[in-house]
Amino acid sequence: MRPPVVGVLALQGDVREHLAALAAAGAHARPVRRPVELDAVDGLVIPGGESTTISKLVDIFELREPIDKRIAAGMPVYGSCAGMIMLAGEVLDGRPDQRGFAGIEMTVRRNAFGRQVDSFEAPVEVTGVEGGPFHGVFIRAPWVERVGDGVEVLGRVAGGPAADRIVAVRQGNLLATSFHPELTGDRRLHAYFVELVRATA
Numbered sequence: 001m002r003p004p005v006v007g008v009l010a011l012q013g014d015v016r017e018h019l020a021a022l023a024a025a026g027a028h029a030r031p032v033r034r035p036v037e038l039d040a041v042d043g044l045v046i047p048g049g050e051s052t053t054i055s056k057l058v059d060i061f062e063l064r065e066p067i068d069k070r071i072a073a074g075m076p077v078y079g080s081c082a083g084m085i086m087l088a089g090e091v092l093d094g095r096p097d098q099r100g101f102a103g104i105e106m107t108v109r110r111n112a113f114g115r116q117v118d119s120f121e122a123p124v125e126v127t128g129v130e131g132g133p134f135h136g137v138f139i140r141a142p143w144v145e146r147v148g149d150g151v152e153v154l155g156r157v158a159g160g161p162a163a164d165r166i167v168a169v170r171q172g173n174l175l176a177t178s179f180h181p182e183l184t185g186d187r188r189l190h191a192y193f194v195e196l197v198r199a200t201a
């Protein structure tokens with residue numbers, strides 16, 4: 001069985017870290033900047049970075065329609081932080097011109113934790129991933145304020161001032177986290193995603 005080919009949207013953000021994490025999790029990992037490169041992948045990661053910039057570059061690189069189409073056709077996508085914002089149906093505190101994909105039925109608040117603290121770390125237990133809580137790294141992160149009926153809440157912040165905020169969700173083949181597992185050595189979430197891609201491809 002060939003390893004699944006997983007792309008990382010490589011317009012802005014922590015692309016290299018996701019490529020390394022995916023490779024460690026058993027995928028063929030490749031950067032995606034052009035529609036033909038998107039055609040060649042079985043799944044896609046949208047990295048952490050800056051969602052307003054990613055949104056702009058998605059249009060400049062003519063990737064919006066192709067990605068929306070692939071999502072509608074069932075391609076698995078995992079978004080971390082800015083990637084979560086790009087997968088949200090509704091964004092609060094976003095820029096008026098920023099646009100996400102036809103993604104998860106949820107409302108996220110951009111830079112949500114920033115009111116308390118810009119960056120912090122907290123444990124997050126993720127349903128379906130064994131081995132104890134993730135060491136969640138949050139950097140100007142969004143949280144999820146509302147989820148639709150079809151959305152499964154996979155994880156919440158375990159303690160501290162932001163306790164119980166929703167920070168990991170899944171709807172069908174779309175997965176999103178507010179935190180950045182790619183910045184830690186923990187590959188379990190990428191392995192979970194690679195399995196999802198393998199099961200779908």
Ligand SMILES: NC(=O)CC[C@H](N)C(=O)O
Nearest residue numbers: 048049050051081082140
């Ligand atoms: N670490 C991140 O990805 C930060 C996300 C950023 N605050 C945004 O709005 O896109």
